[in-house]
Amino acid sequence: MNTKNLSSFFVGLFAMLLVACGDDKKAAQQGAAPPPVYVSVMTVKDTAAVYYEEYPATLAALNEVKLTAQVNGYITGVYFKDGSKVSKGQRLYSIDQQVYGANLQQAIAAQQVQETNLLKAQKDAERYHELDKHDAIAKQQVDYADAALDAAKKQVAASRAAVAAVRANVGFAEIRAPFTGTIGISQVKAGTAVVAGQTVLNTVSTDDPVAVDINVAQQDIFRFTQLQQQKTAANDSTFRLVFGTDVYPYPGHVYLVDRAVDPQTGTIKTRLLFPNKNGMLKAGMNATVRVASSAKTESILIPNKAVTEQLGEYFTYVVGDSSKVAQHKVELGQQIGADVIVKSGLQPGDKIVVEGVQNLRQGAVITTTKPAPPAQQKK
Template sequence: MNRINMFFNKSTQLSLIATAFLLSSCGDKKAQQMPTPPPVLVSIAPVEVTDAAYHDEYPATVTALDVVELRPQVSGFITGVHFSDGSRVRKGQLLYSIDTQLYEANYDQAVANLSVQEANLVKAQKDANRYHELAKNDAVAKQMVDNADAALEVAKKQVEALKANIKGVQTNVRYTKVYAPFDGTIGISLVKKGTAVTAGQTILNTVSTDNQLAVDFNVDQKDIYYFANLIQKGKTANDSTFTLAFGNDVYPYNGKIILMDRAVDPQTGTIKTRLTFPNPKNLLRSGMTGTVRVLTTSKKAVVIPYKAITEQLGEFFVYTPGDSSKATQKRVQLGKALGTKIIVKEGLQEGDKIIVEGIQNLREGSVFTTEVPAAPAKK
């Protein structure tokens, strides 16, 4: 029985060895049969170095340089609205009238009270003068003289108080007229004739300047130095550095940079920057949104075709020709796109060469060729 088992064990071992030999032979044949992939046909070109001009773009909001909410300084009923909604107004132009009857009556009463008190002052002055004459001859007690002088001083103070009261009442009469604080455009009136208004609370309307408007946009904190230099250089409205676009339409007037905000927003890492644009045709309106275009010139910029770029996990690469005709990936930092080309900020320099055609078939270390393979000879 043991001999039979030994026989079968030896047979099994021989079968396994034979099978392994056969598989190894097949694998060697397949490996020998797998062809080496042919070199990838590519085109190679040197990077372009040129002076590039382009526009950096920033979302922007149009806002008025001066905006005032008109509120009445006295309470009463609106008796007149003296403008057309949405029209241009001039500084000092009458806009609203408030009922003056109460304030004029108060003024008349204050004037009458002053007249009475001035008469009392004249009497007190005469009494004081008379008592002083009598005192020279010791014909009156010293107490009577002092009382007369005190009455005179009281009369003078009362006259001064009534004069001040008249100024206050007179001011209220003036406040029944609401005037434009500056040249600009007025909005749609929030009150009509007959509306009751409360001093300091009711909003009548809003006036904003319109001869030039501000355009605000946010720039990254790393660009503060660049824009601060532009402010120092005093870019004028005739300079084409700053333009404003609404979709495909470019505003016909150039802007001027005037200021940057006092601090960087810690939440966004940006700082608000302000331009001003002339508005002679009243095309700009406060609240509009558009795009600020900042003309930038880059000296000796490295420019390559956009088609030479590959992207992997948010990073950008180009293929460069390496030794033994093998492609090598190089990471680059991209700048502004210029049509079918793009500026490379970092990763390439003048004199470098890149692969511009055939990159879709390349991998790191792929063998390439720039020669078109010859057509097979006809039999």
């Protein structure tokens, strides 16, 4: 064998040895199973979960009226302090009454003239009827007297109606509180010209209790109707009002459920009432209403950290035979602190992974025995 052939022989032999070593290494890697993943597990069970459903809410006055001028004129007086409490019937504004007072005197004078005419017509009719008894007057004259009396009565009635209308205008020149409540900031001041039916003077509203409106899904109508009908104890915390992270200290109750469902949204307006003795609540505020669930409802409650999300879907790792885990798709419900309610996907008695989820994959083998520290493993 020459030198060239000998070199080729050794090169081929070396290549075969490399391939053989690579195959042995790959086979060793494929044959060695990965070590079990250390995790913590828990057994799923039913629990009486008390949680809160949340609804966006808007605060409103239970009774609110915009005060509008009913006669034309100039404001001559403002008799309250902006934002103060007012009582029903309390005088709030006055409008110049000079013109309306003069019109009233004129209407009263016209009424008196018509009443005088009525008295004359009545006496004429009585006299003509007396003469008619003795055939001393023509029947036609008697008929004329009766017609004049009837016309005089109608004229008196018309003049009295005119007096009442003018007197009403005089009354409208004073604006009084329609009910007891809180008045806002005045939109006019003394000397401002106002127009009947157009100029808004102010707004009066009640503020204790305060109405809180929420939109409830139609499937919950029966529940809220029941809550409306049952008597509410003073310490009942079924309904709570929340502003950000602050919880209003006083509970509310259902006042009414609207007459019909909105066909576009599938919801129905429900009005709650909350006490407001300290004036903390203001109409127009936005808040959240928390409605406590029934404590008798059995639910599956698991830690949030046991749930993984993939493309908008939620999964948990369930421990099966041979300590292998499998992903189970779950439907989540209300979150309660660090836990979440599972509506479907798990059954009582299932064992799920709680800690170490990030190290798992489908079919992985797990262990709940904590591995020994590296120093002890070398020994």
